[in-house]
């Protein structure tokens with residue numbers, strides 16, 4: 210609801226608000242410019258009587274003196290029967306320049322007030338001010354929710370992209386925008402009679418005046434008693450008319466002054482209501498408060514960017530908001546999927562899961578977590594897919610889940626699986642999923658496996674989770690959802706190094722450089738780089754689809770963006786469509802591909818010892834990690850190939866890395882040489898050294914084929930046994946990472 214209240218008015222009003230904001234920015238600097246050009250006497254330095262005397266000395270035909278809240282003093286006079294108006298110096302009364310209000314500023318003011326449309330336009334502007342007020346208030350609550358509460362509102366904002374820029378800008382500008390919107394709404398409401406207008410202090414003309422000989426203006430007591438800085442307006446009596454009076458208006462009130470006695474007549478102070486109204490106008494215009502004007506102007510300056518990023522966020526949410534039908538009813542469903550989502554991306558994953566379960570013959574019921582039923586009589590598995598929001602909190606479609614869970618009755622044998630969607634950059638990574646997992650366990654449900662945490666919508670992690678769950682359920686669960694298919698870019702092969710042909714394992718190191726294109730307008734506006742290429746690290750993935758096939762294959766990257774090229778290590782598979790295509794490339798050939806981040810497979814930073822294990826082409830990302838180890842942290846590589854003469858991938862580079870200590874130790878095993886050993890054998894041979902490293906907190910990264918990885922994890926379980934640990938435990942601590950295919 211809050212989000213709808215924020216989104217729709219924002220979208221409708223964005224264009225008109227841009228007009229209001231742009232004109233507001235222009236008008237906001239006027240008080241500061243006026244203030245900079247005005248001479249302001251010190252308080253108590255001169256009275257209105259002094260000011261009038263000095264002005265009259267230079268302008269004998271003075272009819273009126275006006276002082277703006279910014280301090281500009283204007284005299285209206287008549288000379289040789291011609292009316293004139295000049296800006297004057299209040300200290301000397303001398304003219305500075307003819308007073309010529311800017312026609313451009315008048316036009317801007319009219320555009321700001323009424324879109325140049327009189328009352329209809331004023332009503333529209335008033336409506337927009339109210340809308341802006343709603344946007345500011347709903348936005349403040351959304352921001353507080355995003356930050357995990359009001360107390361955290363000033364903390365650094367996590368996240369990325371337009372949503373983060375929108376939140377940063379909004380936090381900076383909200384007070385200024387709120388003030389402009391509130392005062393603007395008030396002024397419109399008063400103008401259209403929705404709020405009472407406080408009567409202005411308008412004293413009635415005095416019934417009696419002394420009618421005596423006019424005294425010099427400098428001697429009139431009522432004018433001597435008022436400081437010049439308090440003056441708003443002094444209208445002079447009609448010349449040679451002793452029955453006329455001075456009309457005086459100050460910041461405090463209004464009255465008349467007898468031109469002979471100097472007595473103040475019919476004085477009326479401003480009412481509190483009038484003062485309030487006056488302040489509301491000043492707070493809106495910054496008149497007389499030049500610094501406030503500038504603050505309001507800076508806040509208004511953010512409106513175009515807020516509109517742009519707001520529309521982007523709205524569009525992203527819309528394009529990911531395709532929900533599913535509920536599918537099977539609660540009564541008959543044998544699988545239930547509950548979804549916790551704030552920004553809708555989790556629904557895309559849920560849809561894929563639901564489709565694939567349906568394909569496997571399951572009757573699936575899918576609903577928001579807030580719709581948790583009291584019972585699912587036929588269900589044997591409950592999936593909970595949830596994101597985390599705020600500071601480890603529930604997303605909006607799960608806000609009621611924990612309360613509803615208290616009344617939930619699980620049928621016997623109901624198993625559950627929690628899949629968390631989050632972002633590793635947040636300190637409480639997938640915290641809400643962990644909380645839900647603990648709550649379901651405490652209800653007596655059986656956990657299928659530990660919570661899996663998906664980082665930044667990783668399609669790979671989701672696919673791997675699906676494989677594991679499918680295996681458990683005895684069905685094929687080939688999950689393919691990818692929330693943001695990456696934009697492809699063109700790459701040119703610059704170098705290839707071939708290995709392994711003699712041992713029937715053709716493997717090539719392929720090095721590409723991105724082909725630079727001209728950026729289109731959208732890329733410029735959204736700060737995209739020329740080649741569509743995001744920043745990447747070794748271990749991230751390069752996606753390529755072979756000609757005539759839309760499905761991309763993913764290859765682990767052996768280089769990072771700072772290397773200026775994209776390096777992959779590819780083994781040619783028998784009948785492999787994509788690996789065959791890549792192996793057919795010659796330097797100068799071009800291909801298109803994309804980069805997908807894989808933050809779940811990176812070595813921990815700092816002095817933590819790193820154990821790298823791989824076989825065959827799995828060495829690619831591992832070689833990339835070693836290349837980047839310029840801090841010379843302890844790094845050990847265990848790698849298995851076929852024959853040292855034929856497929857010892859990266860042999861020259863590894864020699865250099867050992868020499869310059871980027872690599873601390875290298876252990877190899879070759880299956881088609883005299884030793885006939887696999888990488889697991891090299892690991893076993895080094896068992897006690899590895900155990901010591903693990904005791905020191907080492908992290909293990911494994912890359913290569915699935916069979917090799919499962920062999921390695923078994924070997925590690927045996928190595929860890931004397932430490933009363935196992936691979937699962939290391940995995941849960943983020944100390945055992947795998948990139949397998």
Ligand SMILES: Cc1cc2nc3c(=O)[nH]c(=O)nc-3n(C[C@H](O)[C@H](O)[C@H](O)COP(=O)(O)O)c2cc1C
Nearest residue numbers: 550551552553554555596597599601631632638639
């Ligand atoms: C304001 C905000 C706060 C977030 N807080 C967390 C958090 O505390 N922990 C976390 O792991 N992810 C956090 N995330 C990341 C989201 O959980 C992640 O992007 C998720 O994929 C969003 O899924 P949804 O669009 O279905 O809500 C946050 C994201 C945003 C925008």
